Amino acid sequence: MSKTILNPRPNFDDIFMELAKNLARRSHCLKAQVGAVLAKDTRIISIGYNGPPAGTHNCDEEFPETGCPRDAKGSCSLALHAEQNAILYAVKNGSNIEGSTLYITLAPCIACARVIYTMKIQKVLYLDSYAAYKGIGVEEGVEFLRRFGVEVEQYGAGTGVVL
Ligand SMILES: [Zn+2]
Numbered sequence: 605m606s607k608t609i610l611n612p613r614p615n616f617d618d619i620f621m622e623l624a625k626n627l628a629r630r631s632h633c634l635k636a637q638v639g640a641v642l643a644k645d646t647r648i649i650s651i652g653y654n655g656p657p658a659g660t661h662n663c664d665e666e667f668p669e670t671g672c673p674r675d676a677k678g679s680c681s682l683a684l685h686a687e688q689n690a691i692l693y694a695v696k697n698g699s700n701i702e703g704s705t706l707y708i709t710l711a712p713c714i715a716c717a718r719v720i721y722t723m724k725i726q727k728v729l730y731l732d733s734y735a736a737y738k739g740i741g742v743e744e745g746v747e748f749l750r751r752f753g754v755e756v757e758q759y760g761a762g763t764g765v766v767l
């Protein structure tokens with residue numbers, strides 16, 4: 605059977621990153637919307653998006669005028685980051701995430717990078733640059749991870765992947 609050029613059979617990286625992008629749209633945060641998928645051997649272990657812990661705040665409903673309360677770096681001070689939520693859910697449920705791959709729509713911040721490294725996640729694929737988003741010079745989370753042996757790639761960079 606022939607495949608059409610317009611609709612190539614997606615690989616798992618495409619599928620998981622598409623899911624991460626969809627999950628980002630569920631975020632209640634006004635400051636940023638980020639989605640994450642944790643997968644291993646083509647199977648999903650956990651998912652997450654950024655926001656305050658379940659059962660606490662919904663930024664968009666509580667602060668529609670003023671926006672999320674900011675921390676010193678200008679981020680939402682109440683939110684767990686998408687990758688933190690994905691990792692915490694996996695750990696809470698006893699999943700083994702060592703050797704897994706993290707798909708994330710925004711490159712990890714340095715705080716998340718420390719957690720990703722500690723949990724022995726093997727690879728990180730990210731969509732957008734955290735440094736560009738924050739207007740800072742270095743991709744500090746990515747540099748930290750690479751320096752200590754975690755594989756990190758920007759998804760689709762220069763490959764013209766059609767989703
Ligand atoms: Zn928020």
Ligand SMILES: [Zn+2]
Nearest residue numbers: 685712713716
């Ligand atoms: Zn983070």
